[in-house]
Amino acid sequence: MLARREATIALRTALLLNDAQVSLELLKDVKLSITSTALDGVDTTSEVKIAKLDPAKVFTHTMVVPERVTGVSVTLTAQVEKLSQGGAKEALTQRETWRSMASIGRWIFGRRT
Numbered sequence: 001m002l003a004r005r006e007a008t009i010a011l012r013t014a015l016l017l018n019d020a021q022v023s024l025e026l027l028k029d030v031k032l033s034i035t036s037t038a039l040d041g042v043d044t045t046s047e048v049k050i051a052k053l054d055p056a057k058v059f060t061h062t063m064v065v066p067e068r069v070t071g072v073s074v075t076l077t078a079q080v081e082k083l084s085q086g087g088a089k090e091a092l093t094q095r096e097t098w099r100s101m102a103s104i105g106r107w108i109f110g111r112r113t
Contacts (some may be wrong), residue, residue, distance in 0.1 A: 003067045009034065009074055011059045024053045027078040027092070032061060035075075039068040073097040 011032070015022050030050040037043050048061055075095040081087045 003065050003069065005065055006062050007065050009061045009063065011053075011076065012055075013053045013059065013076070014055050015080075021055070024055055026080050027053065028080070028089075030076070030078040032059075033073075033075040033077070034061075034063055035073040036066050036069045037071040037073075038066060039070050071097065071099045 009032070013024060015024050015026060030053060032048040032050060033045055034048075035043050035045040044066060046063070050059065053059055073095060074097075075093060078092045079089045080092055082090050
């Protein structure tokens with residue numbers, strides 16, 4: 001990642017219930033938060049609301065890489081209704097963090113390829 005250049009974040013999503021894939025339309029208030037950390041320790045966060053996810057497609061978001069960035073954290077959050085508990089909302093979160101820009105490579109499902 002180079003400062004002042006564009007970088008693309010790509011997400012392939014699935015929602016599982018006891019190892020069975022269920023519809024992503026059950027997810028509500030889906031958000032992608034991107035936090036970059038500068039050399040002086042200052043964090044900058046941007047948030048993207050996601051209207052729809054498709055398990056057959058990769059969701060992408062392009063960002064401009066800040067100056068002097070030393071780390072990036074990407075967090076996907078959503079709400080899902082727990083029908084077994086009368087529709088109570090449960091928060092779901094998945095996060096990936098890279099502390100050294102040298103460690104950023106090609107990642108799939110949290111594993112480097």
